[in-house]
Amino acid sequence: MELVEAIILAVLAASTPLLIAATGELVTERSGVLNLGVEGMMIVGAACGFAGAWLTGSIFIGALFGIVAGTLMSLIFALMALGLAVNQVATGLALTILGIGLSGLIGAGFVGERITPAVHLAIPGLTGIPLIGRVLFGEDAFVYFSIALIIGVWWFLYRTRAGLILRACGDNHVSAHALGYPVLRIRTFAVMFGGACAGLAGAYLPLAYTPFFIPGMTAGRGWIALALVVFSSWRPGRLVVGAYLFGAVTILQLHAQGWGVGIPSQFMSALPYLATVIVLVLLSRARTGGSTAPAALGTVFVPDR
Amino acid sequence: MQAHQRMLDPTPNGLHSGESPLLQTLGLTKRYGDFLANDSIDIDIWPKEIHALLGENGAGKSTLVKAIYGLIQPSAGEIRWQGQPIVLSGPSEARSRGIGMVFQHFSLFDNLTVAENVALGLDGKESFKDMSARLEQVSKTYGLPLDPKREVWQLSVGERQRIEIVRALMQDPKFLILDEPTAVLTPQEADQLFIVLERLKAEGRAILYISHKLEEVKRLCDTATILRGGKKVDTCNPRLETAASLARMMVGGEIKEVKAPAGRKTTVPRLVVNDLTLAPSEAHGVRLEHISFELKGGEILGVAGVAGNGQDELFAALSGERLSKDPGTVVIEGIAAGHLSITQRRKLGAAFVPEERLGHGTAPRMKLSENALLTGHAASGMVHRGFIDTAATLKTVDRATETFDVRKAKRDPEAASLSGGNLQKFIVGREILRNPAVLVVSQPTWGVDAGAAAVIRQALLDLATAGAAVLVTSQDLDELAEIADRIAVMFHGHLSAPLATSEATREKLGLLMGGSSLEPKEAAHAVGA
Numbered sequence: 098m099e100l101v102e103a104i105i106l107a108v109l110a111a112s113t114p115l116l117i118a119a120t121g122e123l124v125t126e127r128s129g130v131l132n133l134g135v136e137g138m139m140i141v142g143a144a145c146g147f148a149g150a151w152l153t154g155s156i157f158i159g160a161l162f163g164i165v166a167g168t169l170m171s172l173i174f175a176l177m178a179l180g181l182a183v184n185q186v187a188t189g190l191a192l193t194i195l196g197i198g199l200s201g202l203i204g205a206g207f208v209g210e211r212i213t214p215a216v217h218l219a220i221p222g223l224t225g226i227p228l229i230g231r232v233l234f235g236e237d238a239f240v241y242f243s244i245a246l247i248i249g250v251w252w253f254l255y256r257t258r259a260g261l262i263l264r265a266c267g268d269n270h271v272s273a274h275a276l277g278y279p280v281l282r283i284r285t286f287a288v289m290f291g292g293a294c295a296g297l298a299g300a301y302l303p304l305a306y307t308p309f310f311i312p313g314m315t316a317g318r319g320w321i322a323l324a325l326v327v328f329s330s331w332r333p334g335r336l337v338v339g340a341y342l343f344g345a346v347t348i349l350q351l352h353a354q355g356w357g358v359g360i361p362s363q364f365m366s367a368l369p370y371l372a373t374v375i376v377l378v379l380l381s382r383a384r385t386g387g388s389t390a391p392a393a394l395g396t397v398f399v400p401d402r
Numbered sequence: 403m404q405a406h407q408r409m410l411d412p413t414p415n416g417l418h419s420g421e422s423p424l425l426q427t428l429g430l431t432k433r434y435g436d437f438l439a440n441d442s443i444d445i446d447i448w449p450k451e452i453h454a455l456l457g458e459n460g461a462g463k464s465t466l467v468k469a470i471y472g473l474i475q476p477s478a479g480e481i482r483w484q485g486q487p488i489v490l491s492g493p494s495e496a497r498s499r500g501i502g503m504v505f506q507h508f509s510l511f512d513n514l515t516v517a518e519n520v521a522l523g524l525d526g527k528e529s530f531k532d533m534s535a536r537l538e539q540v541s542k543t544y545g546l547p548l549d550p551k552r553e554v555w556q557l558s559v560g561e562r563q564r565i566e567i568v569r570a571l572m573q574d575p576k577f578l579i580l581d582e583p584t585a586v587l588t589p590q591e592a593d594q595l596f597i598v599l600e601r602l603k604a605e606g607r608a609i610l611y612i613s614h615k616l617e618e619v620k621r622l623c624d625t626a627t628i629l630r631g632g633k634k635v636d637t638c639n640p641r642l643e644t645a646a647s648l649a650r651m652m653v654g655g656e657i658k659e660v661k662a663p664a665g666r667k668t669t670v671p672r673l674v675v676n677d678l679t680l681a682p683s684e685a686h687g688v689r690l691e692h693i694s695f696e697l698k699g700g701e702i703l704g705v706a707g708v709a710g711n712g713q714d715e716l717f718a719a720l721s722g723e724r725l726s727k728d729p730g731t732v733v734i735e736g737i738a739a740g741h742l743s744i745t746q747r748r749k750l751g752a753a754f755v756p757e758e759r760l761g762h763g764t765a766p767r768m769k770l771s772e773n774a775l776l777t778g779h780a781a782s783g784m785v786h787r788g789f790i791d792t793a794a795t796l797k798t799v800d801r802a803t804e805t806f807d808v809r810k811a812k813r814d815p816e817a818a819s820l821s822g823g824n825l826q827k828f829i830v831g832r833e834i835l836r837n838p839a840v841l842v843v844s845q846p847t848w849g850v851d852a853g854a855a856a857v858i859r860q861a862l863l864d865l866a867t868a869g870a871a872v873l874v875t876s877q878d879l880d881e882l883a884e885i886a887d888r889i890a891v892m893f894h895g896h897l898s899a900p901l902a903t904s905e906a907t908r909e910k911l912g913l914l915m916g917g918s919s920l921e922p923k924e925a926a927h928a929v930g931a
Binding site: 272277 | 472473492493494497505509510511512513514518521522523526530
């Protein structure tokens with residue numbers, strides 16, 4: 098019983114940064130921009146988030162530092178890819194390389210320091226319920242926020258006019274421009290939202306997952322978030338499935354290795370990727386037609402004036 | 403000159419409902435660097451008027467319309483709305499003043515629903531629910547049926563245009579701009595559109611109608627303004643002009659008439675298609691259904707039809723971009739070629755000109771000589787033991803330039819640097835210079851100015867006279883009537899029996915393009931032809 102509970106808790110913790118970063122990238126990509134710099138924005142968010150929390154002693158301010166750092170990184174991307182219409186793939190890759198270097202520089206002085214990690218919710222009576230108590234009522238604020246975030250993004254994209262306009266920019270920027278929508282401004286906001294989410298997702302790692310900072314601690318999570326967006330066919334609902342599935346298989350294969358299942362560990366380590374890809378591909382097969390990707394994704398737009 | 407008197411005010415005084423025009427441009431100028439896209443254009447548009455805007459590609463029609471719709475800012479000059487000078491900050495301001503626009507290349511979003519597409523064209527002051535209700539009401543009132551919940555990619559071209567028109571009408575515009583609205587419609591669909599436009603005019607709205615179908619303009623429009631090279635040439639009453647006189651004003655001279663050379667005789671079958679059925683290669687593709695025809699040397703067969711009815715798939719099957727399992731479905735020069743690759747088919751004497759000039763017909767960033775090599779490597783002696791004979795490729799470019807009057811800045815520029823008409827002349831020329839036995843060409847004069855179109859059509863006729871079999875796919879019925887000996891129509895992947903051009907009236911073709919079959923008697927007759 099306790100093991101099951103522990104596994105569920107570990108799964109939620111492992112999935113949350115993926116979900117937050119992927120939610121941000123989903124919004125960015127839905128506006129038609131492919132920002133491959135998620136890993137770079139995350140790692141800078143992690144370094145700045147830890148620095149903020151260590152300096153002020155507040156997890157909340159640390160998280161804010163992470164958000165601001167991720168947003169600033171995304172603004173570099175916006176300036177290059179939107180303002181100067183540079184190739185988005187190259188810019189995104191450069192942003193990741195920049196982020197990894199920058200985070201090492203920022204975080205160098207903090208390696209080896211510790212902070213008190215984010216507190217977990219405790220509601221007397223509820224949190225104590227066996228099995229589901231801690232899962233539902235004993236998480237840290239990041240977990241609840243990530244769920245609110247993806248619901249909010251779904252609501253924004255499909256239930257608000259602003260969301261419709263954002264999707265329109267991603268589908269056909271020429272048409273959106275012809276109808277008088279400021280495509281580049283809308284995309285800049287979408288990129289900034291993606292950066293803020295990536296920064297927060299990065300900050301989650303040293304603030305809640307492990308209470309210290311080590312260089313390179315995002316360990317490719319930004320790339321996984323990017324892949325999740327693609328395999329979820331740019332849909333928020335499937336993104337949740339993908340993120341938790343990935344987290345779940347990651348944790349389960351660790352336990353399975355611990356129990357001594359006679360399968361090579363390399364294969365077990367590859368399982369989360371394999372399982373997520375298979376499930377999301379099966380899900381996206383359901384659609385009968387129309388393109389699943391935002392049609393204008395990754396294409397440069399220069400309005401004529 | 404009579405035309406100049408009419409230019410001042412083409413509508414008799416008593417008919418004007420207001421004292422000043424609804425919309426007026428005064429000396430409107432738009433400069434891109436050194437290039438004058440619009441050179442001080444004056445145009446007056448009155449209520450209850452359908453005003454045609456005529457001109458060749460690059461004459462400045464689109465620039466003028468974009469300025470009126472607030473998409474671009476004029477470099478100089480003034481726009482007056484109901485007598486007052488205005489500066490439009492953008493399309494939404496134009497819309498709020500009562501200017502609506504229906505775009506030529508639809509400004510629709512394929513992956514959004516009809517209702518969402520309409521909502522994006524409005525200001526969003528009403529709830530989505532109210533908007534959907536009003537959408538249904540407007541589409542009913544004007545006889546433009548639409549299902550608000552369907553996604554655009556599922557709709558036909560005619561339905562897509564309906565969305566654009568309904569979207570514009572929902573803003574209750576005083577002035578509506580339509581950019582080549584009938585280019586993609588069947589004659590019957592166009593007739594329905596004209597009924598809607600006449601009704602809008604009767605309601606007191608003004609319409610600016612861009613087209614280069616001159617007969618249509620003569621039939622529908624009260625006034626016509628003609629642009630050439632960015633300048634206004636004239637404003638006239640199109641009903642008092644002939645199509646030829648309007649064309650002269652557009653081109654600024656006589657257009658060389660295309661003449662079928664005498665002494666053309668049909669010979670042996672050179673391209674035969676037997677019961678060709680092919681599943682689509684992509685999700686939105688069209689399935690080719692039992693297509694059969696026989697094309698003899700010296701003959702031009704036209705394939706008409708609304709875009710997206712399988713013409714692209716037919717081209718791919720004929721050119722070898724898609725292979726058929728049964729070799730006998732496509733027979734080139736008596737050899738079963740259904741299973742052969744493009745290069746092998748070229749070696750049999752076939753040549754192909756696809757619809758898309760940049761990216762399909764040519765590699766845009768490669769030089770013309772390199773593009774000549776891309777289709778000529780198989781059978782034109784441009785490659786020796788694996789090495790490119792640069793002199794031979796350049797010679798092809800020079801010959802095409804000379805024979806087909808390709809205008810370009812230097813001897814061997816990048817394909818993308820040529821204008822549409824000149825690049826098309828080069829591509830058609832490149833293939834014709836190989837002396838093909840069979841030429842399959844798709845939309846040969848799409849987006850090409852009248853002069854270049856005449857050169858290309860003449861070249862196709864001359865090629866047929868020399869004994870080749872030519873298959874032309876086109877949406878332009880006038881073009882097919884001009885050059886084809888027989889015309890067949892594609893609809894939903896089926897190809898109708900070809901009609902002799904003399905018997906292929908617009909009505910018959912229109913019915914076939916809309917999917918109706920001709921009367922049994924007619925059909926039987928057509929098979930015999």
